[in-house]
Amino acid sequence: MAELRATLGPGAIILGTECARNGKISIRAAAEHAPSEDVSSSPALQNNRPHHAEETQYDNYQTIEAALNFHRVPQIISRHLLNMLDSVNANDAVQALAAVLDMRYSFAPLPVQNTRPVLLIGPSGAGKTITAAKLAARSLLAGHNSLLITTDLVRAGGAEQLAAYAASMNTPLHRAAAATEVPAILEAQKEPVNCFIDTTGASPYNLDDLNTLRKLVMAVDCDPVLVLPAGGDAMEACEMVNIFSGLGARGVIISKLDATRRFGSILGAMEAAAMTMHQVSITPYVANGLAPLASTGLARLLLEDPMENNSYSEMEQAAQ
Ligand SMILES: Nc1nc2c(ncn2[C@@H]2O[C@H](COP(=O)(O)OP(=O)(O)OP(=O)(O)O)[C@@H](O)[C@H]2O)c(=O)[nH]1
Numbered sequence: 001m002a003e004l005r006a007t008l009g010p011g012a013i014i015l016g017t018e019c020a021r022n023g024k025i026s027i028r029a030a031a032e033h034a035p036s037e038d039v040s041s042s043p044a045l046q047n048n049r050p051h052h053a054e055e056t057q058y059d060n061y062q063t064i065e066a067a068l069n070f071h072r073v074p075q076i077i078s079r080h081l082l083n084m085l086d087s088v089n090a091n092d093a094v095q096a097l098a099a100v101l102d103m104r105y106s107f108a109p110l111p112v113q114n115t116r117p118v119l120l121i122g123p124s125g126a127g128k129t130i131t132a133a134k135l136a137a138r139s140l141l142a143g144h145n146s147l148l149i150t151t152d153l154v155r156a157g158g159a160e161q162l163a164a165y166a167a168s169m170n171t172p173l174h175r176a177a178a179a180t181e182v183p184a185i186l187e188a189q190k191e192p193v194n195c196f197i198d199t200t201g202a203s204p205y206n207l208d209d210l211n212t213l214r215k216l217v218m219a220v221d222c223d224p225v226l227v228l229p230a231g232g233d234a235m236e237a238c239e240m241v242n243i244f245s246g247l248g249a250r251g252v253i254i255s256k257l258d259a260t261r262r263f264g265s266i267l268g269a270m271e272a273a274a275m276t277m278h279q280v281s282i283t284p285y286v287a288n289g290l291a292p293l294a295s296t297g298l299a300r301l302l303l304e305d306p307m308e309n310n311s312y313s314e315m316e317q318a319a320q
Protein backbone atom coordinates (compact mmCIF):
# COMPACT_ATOMS: atom_id res chain seq x y z
CA MET A 1 0.00 0.00 0.00
CA ALA A 2 2.86 2.40 0.79
CA GLU A 3 4.30 1.91 -2.70
CA LEU A 4 0.88 2.28 -4.29
CA ARG A 5 0.14 5.45 -2.36
CA ALA A 6 3.52 6.85 -3.29
CA THR A 7 2.68 6.13 -6.92
CA LEU A 8 -1.02 6.82 -7.25
CA GLY A 9 -1.62 9.17 -4.36
CA PRO A 10 -3.42 8.81 -1.03
CA GLY A 11 -6.68 7.70 -2.72
CA ALA A 12 -5.12 4.50 -4.11
CA ILE A 13 -7.17 1.35 -3.68
CA ILE A 14 -6.46 -2.27 -4.52
CA LEU A 15 -9.03 -3.68 -6.97
CA GLY A 16 -7.74 -7.19 -7.15
CA THR A 17 -4.75 -9.47 -6.71
CA GLU A 18 -3.69 -12.47 -8.70
CA CYS A 19 -1.16 -15.13 -7.85
CA ALA A 20 0.55 -16.69 -10.86
CA ARG A 21 1.90 -20.28 -10.88
CA ASN A 22 5.49 -18.99 -10.68
CA GLY A 23 4.64 -17.40 -7.34
CA LYS A 24 4.57 -13.81 -8.64
CA ILE A 25 1.73 -11.69 -7.37
CA SER A 26 0.17 -8.99 -9.50
CA ILE A 27 -1.93 -6.28 -7.97
CA ARG A 28 -4.47 -4.18 -9.82
CA ALA A 29 -4.95 -0.80 -8.25
CA ALA A 30 -6.62 2.47 -9.07
CA ALA A 31 -6.76 5.97 -7.68
CA GLU A 32 -10.12 7.47 -6.74
CA HIS A 33 -8.82 10.89 -7.68
CA ALA A 34 -6.33 11.67 -10.43
CA PRO A 35 -2.84 11.75 -8.95
CA SER A 36 -1.26 15.18 -8.98
CA GLU A 37 1.76 14.03 -10.97
CA ASP A 38 1.86 12.05 -14.20
CA VAL A 39 1.65 8.40 -13.15
CA SER A 40 3.42 7.18 -16.26
CA SER A 41 6.59 8.97 -15.22
CA SER A 42 6.68 7.41 -11.77
CA PRO A 43 9.79 5.25 -11.27
CA ALA A 44 7.76 2.51 -9.61
CA LEU A 45 5.71 2.02 -12.75
CA GLN A 46 8.57 2.51 -15.18
CA ASN A 47 10.43 -0.43 -13.63
CA ASN A 48 7.49 -2.62 -14.44
CA ARG A 49 6.15 -0.90 -17.57
CA PRO A 50 3.34 -2.90 -19.20
CA HIS A 51 3.29 -3.75 -22.90
CA HIS A 52 1.35 -1.50 -25.25
CA ALA A 53 -1.89 -3.56 -25.20
CA GLU A 54 -1.82 -3.81 -21.43
CA GLU A 55 -1.17 -0.11 -21.20
CA THR A 56 -4.23 0.64 -23.34
CA GLN A 57 -6.30 -1.73 -21.23
CA TYR A 58 -5.05 -0.01 -18.09
CA ASP A 59 -5.88 3.45 -19.49
CA ASN A 60 -9.33 2.28 -20.60
CA TYR A 61 -9.97 0.87 -17.15
CA GLN A 62 -9.08 4.14 -15.48
CA THR A 63 -11.12 6.25 -17.91
CA ILE A 64 -14.18 4.04 -17.59
CA GLU A 65 -13.93 3.82 -13.82
CA ALA A 66 -13.79 7.62 -13.55
CA ALA A 67 -16.79 7.99 -15.87
CA LEU A 68 -18.87 5.44 -13.96
CA ASN A 69 -18.05 7.30 -10.74
CA PHE A 70 -19.06 10.61 -12.31
CA HIS A 71 -22.42 9.14 -13.34
CA ARG A 72 -22.95 7.76 -9.82
CA VAL A 73 -23.11 4.18 -11.01
CA PRO A 74 -23.39 2.05 -7.85
CA GLN A 75 -20.28 0.02 -7.00
CA ILE A 76 -22.18 -3.23 -7.33
CA ILE A 77 -22.77 -2.45 -11.01
CA SER A 78 -19.51 -0.71 -11.86
CA ARG A 79 -17.42 -3.55 -10.35
CA HIS A 80 -19.17 -6.03 -12.66
CA LEU A 81 -18.60 -3.84 -15.71
CA LEU A 82 -14.97 -3.12 -14.81
CA ASN A 83 -14.23 -6.80 -14.20
CA MET A 84 -15.67 -7.65 -17.61
CA LEU A 85 -13.13 -5.31 -19.24
CA ASP A 86 -10.51 -8.03 -18.69
CA SER A 87 -12.08 -10.09 -21.45
CA VAL A 88 -12.25 -7.22 -23.94
CA ASN A 89 -9.67 -6.23 -26.53
CA ALA A 90 -10.37 -2.67 -27.57
CA ASN A 91 -8.47 0.27 -28.98
CA ASP A 92 -10.10 2.89 -26.84
CA ALA A 93 -12.35 3.36 -23.84
CA VAL A 94 -15.56 3.84 -25.89
CA GLN A 95 -14.98 0.58 -27.75
CA ALA A 96 -14.12 -1.23 -24.52
CA LEU A 97 -17.16 0.03 -22.61
CA ALA A 98 -19.47 -0.58 -25.58
CA ALA A 99 -18.27 -4.19 -25.78
CA VAL A 100 -18.96 -4.71 -22.09
CA LEU A 101 -22.39 -3.04 -22.30
CA ASP A 102 -23.24 -5.28 -25.25
CA MET A 103 -22.28 -8.37 -23.26
CA ARG A 104 -24.28 -7.40 -20.20
CA TYR A 105 -27.37 -5.62 -21.57
CA SER A 106 -29.77 -5.86 -24.45
CA PHE A 107 -30.47 -3.09 -26.97
CA ALA A 108 -33.17 -3.11 -29.66
CA PRO A 109 -35.12 -0.10 -30.90
CA LEU A 110 -38.88 -0.52 -31.15
CA PRO A 111 -39.62 -1.29 -34.80
CA VAL A 112 -41.63 1.25 -36.80
CA GLN A 113 -44.34 -1.33 -37.41
CA ASN A 114 -45.92 -2.96 -34.37
CA THR A 115 -46.97 -6.55 -34.21
CA ARG A 116 -49.07 -5.76 -31.13
CA PRO A 117 -50.25 -2.53 -29.49
CA VAL A 118 -47.55 -0.79 -27.47
CA LEU A 119 -48.77 -0.01 -23.96
CA LEU A 120 -46.82 2.81 -22.37
CA ILE A 121 -46.55 2.50 -18.61
CA GLY A 122 -44.48 4.21 -15.96
CA PRO A 123 -44.42 6.66 -13.09
CA SER A 124 -46.24 10.00 -13.20
CA GLY A 125 -44.64 12.62 -15.36
CA ALA A 126 -42.21 10.16 -16.94
CA GLY A 127 -43.15 11.20 -20.48
CA LYS A 128 -45.64 8.47 -21.43
CA THR A 129 -48.12 10.74 -23.20
CA ILE A 130 -45.58 12.56 -25.31
CA THR A 131 -43.83 9.26 -26.07
CA ALA A 132 -47.15 7.84 -27.34
CA ALA A 133 -47.45 10.89 -29.60
CA LYS A 134 -43.85 10.55 -30.76
CA LEU A 135 -44.32 6.87 -31.62
CA ALA A 136 -47.54 7.64 -33.50
CA ALA A 137 -45.80 10.44 -35.41
CA ARG A 138 -42.90 8.14 -36.30
CA SER A 139 -45.31 5.49 -37.55
CA LEU A 140 -47.25 8.04 -39.63
CA LEU A 141 -44.06 9.38 -41.17
CA ALA A 142 -43.16 5.83 -42.21
CA GLY A 143 -46.52 5.61 -43.99
CA HIS A 144 -48.42 3.41 -41.52
CA ASN A 145 -51.84 3.98 -40.02
CA SER A 146 -51.64 4.92 -36.36
CA LEU A 147 -54.17 4.71 -33.60
CA LEU A 148 -53.94 6.28 -30.16
CA ILE A 149 -55.84 5.04 -27.14
CA THR A 150 -55.73 6.61 -23.70
CA THR A 151 -56.89 5.11 -20.44
CA ASP A 152 -55.83 8.24 -18.56
CA LEU A 153 -59.33 9.56 -17.96
CA VAL A 154 -58.99 9.95 -14.20
CA ARG A 155 -56.52 12.82 -14.13
CA ALA A 156 -57.75 16.26 -15.22
CA GLY A 157 -56.35 17.06 -18.65
CA GLY A 158 -54.78 13.62 -19.13
CA ALA A 159 -56.73 12.77 -22.29
CA GLU A 160 -56.86 16.38 -23.56
CA GLN A 161 -53.06 16.50 -23.76
CA LEU A 162 -53.00 13.47 -26.05
CA ALA A 163 -56.10 14.71 -27.94
CA ALA A 164 -54.18 17.86 -28.90
CA TYR A 165 -51.27 15.80 -30.27
CA ALA A 166 -53.66 13.40 -32.05
CA ALA A 167 -55.54 16.28 -33.69
CA SER A 168 -52.31 17.84 -34.94
CA MET A 169 -51.36 14.51 -36.54
CA ASN A 170 -54.86 13.76 -37.79
CA THR A 171 -54.69 10.48 -35.90
CA PRO A 172 -57.73 8.88 -34.27
CA LEU A 173 -57.78 8.88 -30.48
CA HIS A 174 -60.04 6.62 -28.43
CA ARG A 175 -60.75 7.02 -24.74
CA ALA A 176 -61.12 3.81 -22.73
CA ALA A 177 -62.59 4.20 -19.26
CA ALA A 178 -61.89 0.58 -18.36
CA ALA A 179 -59.33 -2.01 -19.44
CA THR A 180 -62.11 -4.18 -20.85
CA GLU A 181 -63.05 -1.48 -23.40
CA VAL A 182 -59.68 -1.63 -25.18
CA PRO A 183 -60.08 -5.01 -26.98
CA ALA A 184 -63.35 -3.83 -28.56
CA ILE A 185 -61.63 -0.66 -29.88
CA LEU A 186 -58.89 -2.79 -31.41
CA GLU A 187 -61.31 -5.30 -32.93
CA ALA A 188 -63.30 -2.47 -34.53
CA GLN A 189 -60.28 -1.44 -36.67
CA LYS A 190 -60.91 -2.39 -40.28
CA GLU A 191 -57.29 -2.02 -41.40
CA PRO A 192 -54.03 -2.91 -39.66
CA VAL A 193 -52.88 -0.03 -37.45
CA ASN A 194 -49.93 0.70 -35.24
CA CYS A 195 -51.62 1.21 -31.90
CA PHE A 196 -50.12 3.10 -28.95
CA ILE A 197 -51.88 3.09 -25.61
CA ASP A 198 -51.23 5.84 -23.06
CA THR A 199 -51.93 5.13 -19.40
CA THR A 200 -52.29 7.00 -16.13
CA GLY A 201 -49.04 7.47 -14.20
CA ALA A 202 -48.51 4.64 -11.72
CA SER A 203 -46.46 4.68 -8.56
CA PRO A 204 -44.46 1.46 -8.41
CA TYR A 205 -45.09 1.47 -4.66
CA ASN A 206 -48.88 1.80 -4.82
CA LEU A 207 -50.74 -1.50 -5.08
CA ASP A 208 -53.92 0.08 -6.47
CA ASP A 209 -51.95 1.70 -9.29
CA LEU A 210 -50.21 -1.57 -10.06
CA ASN A 211 -53.46 -3.55 -10.00
CA THR A 212 -55.08 -1.13 -12.45
CA LEU A 213 -52.15 -1.62 -14.82
CA ARG A 214 -52.17 -5.38 -14.31
CA LYS A 215 -55.83 -5.53 -15.38
CA LEU A 216 -54.99 -3.57 -18.52
CA VAL A 217 -52.04 -5.82 -19.40
CA MET A 218 -54.19 -8.91 -18.87
CA ALA A 219 -57.13 -7.56 -20.89
CA VAL A 220 -55.12 -6.47 -23.93
CA ASP A 221 -52.75 -8.56 -26.01
CA CYS A 222 -50.01 -5.91 -25.99
CA ASP A 223 -46.34 -5.12 -25.47
CA PRO A 224 -45.99 -3.11 -22.26
CA VAL A 225 -43.09 -0.66 -22.57
CA LEU A 226 -41.82 1.25 -19.58
CA VAL A 227 -41.11 4.98 -19.90
CA LEU A 228 -38.61 6.10 -17.31
CA PRO A 229 -36.95 9.51 -16.99
CA ALA A 230 -33.16 9.67 -17.01
CA GLY A 231 -31.51 11.01 -13.88
CA GLY A 232 -32.21 10.15 -10.29
CA ASP A 233 -30.82 7.36 -8.22
CA ALA A 234 -29.59 4.26 -10.06
CA MET A 235 -30.71 1.74 -7.45
CA GLU A 236 -34.13 3.38 -7.29
CA ALA A 237 -34.36 3.05 -11.07
CA CYS A 238 -33.38 -0.62 -10.81
CA GLU A 239 -36.05 -1.30 -8.19
CA MET A 240 -38.72 0.55 -10.17
CA VAL A 241 -37.90 -1.30 -13.37
CA ASN A 242 -38.04 -4.63 -11.56
CA ILE A 243 -41.54 -3.79 -10.32
CA PHE A 244 -42.78 -2.73 -13.77
CA SER A 245 -41.18 -5.77 -15.34
CA GLY A 246 -43.41 -7.79 -12.99
CA LEU A 247 -46.29 -6.32 -15.00
CA GLY A 248 -44.80 -7.63 -18.22
CA ALA A 249 -42.62 -4.70 -19.38
CA ARG A 250 -39.65 -6.12 -21.26
CA GLY A 251 -38.40 -2.88 -22.80
CA VAL A 252 -37.70 0.63 -21.64
CA ILE A 253 -37.70 4.06 -23.27
CA ILE A 254 -35.59 6.53 -21.32
CA SER A 255 -37.02 10.05 -21.46
CA LYS A 256 -35.62 13.49 -20.66
CA LEU A 257 -32.09 12.58 -21.63
CA ASP A 258 -31.59 16.16 -22.75
CA ALA A 259 -32.40 17.41 -19.26
CA THR A 260 -29.92 15.15 -17.48
CA ARG A 261 -26.16 15.09 -16.95
CA ARG A 262 -25.63 11.97 -14.86
CA PHE A 263 -26.74 8.72 -16.42
CA GLY A 264 -26.13 6.09 -13.72
CA SER A 265 -29.87 5.44 -13.53
CA ILE A 266 -29.85 4.20 -17.14
CA LEU A 267 -27.48 1.42 -16.14
CA GLY A 268 -29.55 0.85 -12.99
CA ALA A 269 -32.64 0.42 -15.15
CA MET A 270 -30.90 -1.96 -17.53
CA GLU A 271 -29.59 -4.12 -14.67
CA ALA A 272 -33.17 -4.98 -13.79
CA ALA A 273 -34.77 -8.21 -14.93
CA ALA A 274 -33.95 -8.74 -18.62
CA MET A 275 -34.83 -5.21 -19.73
CA THR A 276 -34.16 -4.20 -23.33
CA MET A 277 -33.23 -0.59 -24.10
CA HIS A 278 -35.50 0.61 -26.89
CA GLN A 279 -35.11 4.32 -27.50
CA VAL A 280 -34.28 7.51 -25.67
CA SER A 281 -36.32 10.67 -25.73
CA ILE A 282 -34.25 13.78 -26.22
CA THR A 283 -36.71 16.64 -26.61
CA PRO A 284 -40.06 17.70 -25.12
CA TYR A 285 -41.39 18.10 -28.68
CA VAL A 286 -43.13 15.49 -30.79
CA ALA A 287 -40.97 15.97 -33.89
CA ASN A 288 -37.63 14.13 -33.97
CA GLY A 289 -37.99 13.16 -30.37
CA LEU A 290 -36.94 9.52 -30.17
CA ALA A 291 -33.46 8.28 -30.91
CA PRO A 292 -32.21 4.69 -30.85
CA LEU A 293 -29.54 4.07 -28.25
CA ALA A 294 -27.27 1.06 -28.61
CA SER A 295 -24.12 0.10 -26.75
CA THR A 296 -21.73 2.47 -28.54
CA GLY A 297 -24.09 5.43 -28.10
CA LEU A 298 -24.50 4.67 -24.41
CA ALA A 299 -20.74 4.22 -23.99
CA ARG A 300 -20.13 7.60 -25.61
CA LEU A 301 -22.80 9.20 -23.49
CA LEU A 302 -21.14 7.87 -20.36
CA LEU A 303 -17.61 8.71 -21.41
CA GLU A 304 -17.84 12.01 -23.16
CA ASP A 305 -17.13 15.26 -21.41
CA PRO A 306 -20.56 16.30 -20.06
CA MET A 307 -19.91 19.89 -21.08
CA GLU A 308 -19.31 18.97 -24.73
CA ASN A 309 -22.42 17.01 -25.50
CA ASN A 310 -21.42 15.68 -28.92
CA SER A 311 -23.68 12.63 -28.56
CA TYR A 312 -26.78 14.79 -28.50
CA SER A 313 -26.25 16.36 -31.88
CA GLU A 314 -25.62 12.91 -33.37
CA MET A 315 -28.72 11.56 -31.64
CA GLU A 316 -30.78 14.44 -32.98
CA GLN A 317 -29.69 13.47 -36.48
CA ALA A 318 -30.58 9.82 -35.81
CA ALA A 319 -33.92 10.67 -34.17
CA GLN A 320 -37.05 9.70 -36.04
N1 LIG B 1 -36.91 18.02 -21.96
C1 LIG B 1 -37.71 16.96 -22.10
N2 LIG B 1 -38.94 17.01 -21.57
C2 LIG B 1 -39.74 15.93 -21.71
C3 LIG B 1 -39.31 14.78 -22.40
N3 LIG B 1 -40.32 13.87 -22.36
C4 LIG B 1 -41.33 14.45 -21.68
N4 LIG B 1 -40.99 15.70 -21.29
C5 LIG B 1 -41.80 16.66 -20.54
O1 LIG B 1 -42.16 16.07 -19.29
C6 LIG B 1 -43.46 16.47 -18.93
C7 LIG B 1 -44.30 15.23 -18.69
O2 LIG B 1 -44.50 14.57 -19.92
P1 LIG B 1 -45.81 13.70 -20.18
O3 LIG B 1 -45.71 13.08 -21.52
O4 LIG B 1 -47.02 14.49 -19.87
O5 LIG B 1 -45.57 12.62 -19.03
P2 LIG B 1 -46.60 11.49 -18.54
O6 LIG B 1 -45.76 10.33 -18.15
O7 LIG B 1 -47.64 11.28 -19.57
O8 LIG B 1 -47.21 12.22 -17.26
P3 LIG B 1 -48.53 11.77 -16.46
O9 LIG B 1 -49.59 11.47 -17.46
O10 LIG B 1 -48.83 12.96 -15.62
O11 LIG B 1 -48.18 10.58 -15.63
C8 LIG B 1 -44.00 17.33 -20.05
O12 LIG B 1 -43.81 18.68 -19.71
C9 LIG B 1 -43.13 16.94 -21.24
O13 LIG B 1 -42.98 17.97 -22.19
C10 LIG B 1 -37.98 14.76 -22.94
O14 LIG B 1 -37.50 13.78 -23.53
N5 LIG B 1 -37.23 15.88 -22.77
Ligand SMILES: [Mg+2]
Nearest residue numbers: 128129152158
Ligand atom coordinates in the same frame (compact mmCIF):
# COMPACT_ATOMS: atom_id res chain seq x y z
MG1 LIG C 1 -49.72 11.37 -19.45
